[in-house]
Amino acid sequence: MSAATPRRPIDLAVVTAREKEDVVVGNEIIRHNRSSRLIHWTVAVFFFLCLLTGMPIWSPVFGWMAYLFGGLTVCRILHPWFGVAFFLASGAMFFQWLLDMRLEPSERAWLGPKLFEYMRYQTDDSDVGKYNGGQKLLFWAVSLAAVGLFLSGLVMWFPMAFPLWLREFSFLLHNVTFILFVVAIVFHIYLGTAAEPGTFGSMTRGTVTRNWARLHHPRWYREVTGDKASRG
Amino acid sequence: MSVQGLDIRRSSASVVGSLSGLRVVPTVSKYIDTSTCIGCKACEAACVEWNDTGRIQTEQTGSYQTLPTLHAQFWNLIRFNEKEFDGGIIWLMRKDQCMHCDEPGCLAACPAPGAIVQYANGIVDVNPDQCIGCGYCETGCPFDVPRFHPTTGKMAKCTLCVDRVSVGLEPACIKACPTGCLQFGTKDDMVALGNARVAQLKANGFAQAALYNPDGVHGTGVVTVLAHGDHPDWYNLPTNPHVPWGVKFWKRVLRPLGVAAVFGAVIGAFAHYTKYGRKEVKGADSRDANLPDA
Numbered sequence: 410m411s412a413a414t415p416r417r418p419i420d421l422a423v424v425t426a427r428e429k430e431d432v433v434v435g436n437e438i439i440r441h442n443r444s445s446r447l448i449h450w451t452v453a454v455f456f457f458l459c460l461l462t463g464m465p466i467w468s469p470v471f472g473w474m475a476y477l478f479g480g481l482t483v484c485r486i487l488h489p490w491f492g493v494a495f496f497l498a499s500g501a502m503f504f505q506w507l508l509d510m511r512l513e514p515s516e517r518a519w520l521g522p523k524l525f526e527y528m529r530y531q532t533d534d535s536d537v538g539k540y541n542g543g544q545k546l547l548f549w550a551v552s553l554a555a556v557g558l559f560l561s562g563l564v565m566w567f568p569m570a571f572p573l574w575l576r577e578f579s580f581l582l583h584n585v586t587f588i589l590f591v592v593a594i595v596f597h598i599y600l601g602t603a604a605e606p607g608t609f610g611s612m613t614r615g616t617v618t619r620n621w622a623r624l625h626h627p628r629w630y631r632e633v634t635g636d637k638a639s640r641g
Numbered sequence: 642m643s644v645q646g647l648d649i650r651r652s653s654a655s656v657v658g659s660l661s662g663l664r665v666v667p668t669v670s671k672y673i674d675t676s677t678c679i680g681c682k683a684c685e686a687a688c689v690e691w692n693d694t695g696r697i698q699t700e701q702t703g704s705y706q707t708l709p710t711l712h713a714q715f716w717n718l719i720r721f722n723e724k725e726f727d728g729g730i731i732w733l734m735r736k737d738q739c740m741h742c743d744e745p746g747c748l749a750a751c752p753a754p755g756a757i758v759q760y761a762n763g764i765v766d767v768n769p770d771q772c773i774g775c776g777y778c779e780t781g782c783p784f785d786v787p788r789f790h791p792t793t794g795k796m797a798k799c800t801l802c803v804d805r806v807s808v809g810l811e812p813a814c815i816k817a818c819p820t821g822c823l824q825f826g827t828k829d830d831m832v833a834l835g836n837a838r839v840a841q842l843k844a845n846g847f848a849q850a851a852l853y854n855p856d857g858v859h860g861t862g863v864v865t866v867l868a869h870g871d872h873p874d875w876y877n878l879p880t881n882p883h884v885p886w887g888v889k890f891w892k893r894v895l896r897p898l899g900v901a902a903v904f905g906a907v908i909g910a911f912a913h914y915t916k917y918g919r920k921e922v923k924g925a926d927s928r929d930a931n932l933p934d935a
Binding site: 422435436437466467468469470472481482484485528529530565568569573574576577578580581584585587588591592595596599603604605606607616618620621624625 | 654655752753754773774775776777779780789885886887888890891895896898899900902903905906907909910913914917919920921922923924925926927928929
């Protein structure tokens with residue numbers, strides 16, 4: 410034990426992040442408390458289970474995924490149940506995060522050019538609160554998709570209980586929703602890891618640094634710290 | 642029932658079948674003449690016997706018909722259709738079974754590689770060992786033929802007795818037919834036979850007689866002579882059968898687009914990283930509170 414590395418018996422930020430959100434601990438700000446992170450990862454785990462069991466049924470290009478579960482028949486049996494779990498978890502996440510995710514009128518533009526400006530790192534973020542317009546849009550898109558995937562999935566689970574037109578419609582809805590979902594999630598993961606350093610910790614440890622908050626979510630930073638002078 | 646040694650023209654969820662290219666076999670077909678069917682059900686019994694599909698409870702529906710519809714253990718059903726026509730009743734018997742379409746909707750809808758195959762001779766068959774029991778084939782079929790076995794969850798339907806045909810025998814139903822209204826041979830021969838019979842019917846006062854071999858599925862491996870050819874629906878046949886548009890659009894357009902989109906998104910994220918890099922936090926950034934703020 411060298412003296413240069415003093416032991417820290419308690420990591421105050423981690424302990425605080427179990428219950429609280431939007432509070433400052435030293436140089437860190439708690440962004441997601443434990444229940445918030447738990448519901449996120451529950452949704453994520455069931456999403457990937459659905460993805461890995463569904464894609465080999467979707468296209469033989471992804472047939473190799475079926476071997477992770479013991480074959481295509483196992484996937485066919487498991488996929489609907491993973492889907493039900495994903496839907497329930499998404500529902501819980503929806504109600505847990507709903508209050509923070511209400512779109513403000515100024516954020517509507519995120520549906521169009523602003524999303525691309527953001528991807529070019531060109532947006533003026535000075536008025537961005539805890540979630541930016543893109544994050545809110547993803548929340549609504551994912552929630553809507555969860556409903557669409559669940560309803561169409563029910564029809565595909567018990568096809569012969571439904572009329573032909575509804576079966577055809579459900580096949581198409583399940584496909585389109587899934588394709589858009591995957592594209593969105595690829596960028597969600599990319600932005601949360603490689604593209605924006607410091608972000609992933611908000612979903613593991615639950616915290617971000619002050620500087621991270623000032624860069625990405627300045628209004629939230631001001632609200633949390635009470636620092637009125639600071640502009641992003 | 643998968644038969645070893647038969648070339649496969651098409652296979653579900655696969656890019657190609659397994660045609661060797663060496664063997665040249667003709668497309669085969671059944672011939673059904675509904676105008677000479679006497680409704681004896683010998684074909685039903687022969688089908689059950691040869692294919693060992695076991696006995697299931699029949700259902701009394703107010704006619705001679707054995708069951709209301711096809712069943713996983715009953716692949717050949719004579720439908721007894723009654724129709725008021727020309728001041729009287731006509732009794733239209735039709736052999737309901739897999740039509741062995743040239744463009745099989747079941748095969749198009751099937752997501753399990755090799756679970757549904759079309760042999761080089763045109764017979765459409767199911768491989769139960771590959772079948773995952775999803776039921777999509779029932780949606781793909783324009784003739785409402787595939788059925789799921791209640792306990793195994795596997796799809797089952799008429800195999801056109803591929804095990805008999807592959808060794809040079811005629812299907813069991815054909816062999817049992819006492820009137821000759823069922824025949825078996827090459828598709829060309831059966832179409833010629835059908836056309837000849839249609840001409841005969843027309844000469845005998847059935848001006849609307851026709852051979853049912855619908856173009857919507859590129860023709861079927863079961864050609865049916867209908868005395869009232871202008872009304873296939875009277876025989877419980879679809880007037881213009883085709884693979885459902887939703888299934889076609891899903892498999893031919895959405896799926897390839899979707900696969901491209903999935904890979905495209907991943908490539909796009911990489912491309913973004915090379916062009917725009919990271920959105921770095923300004924200044925020194927650490928969880929450690931002792932470091933000065935930027």
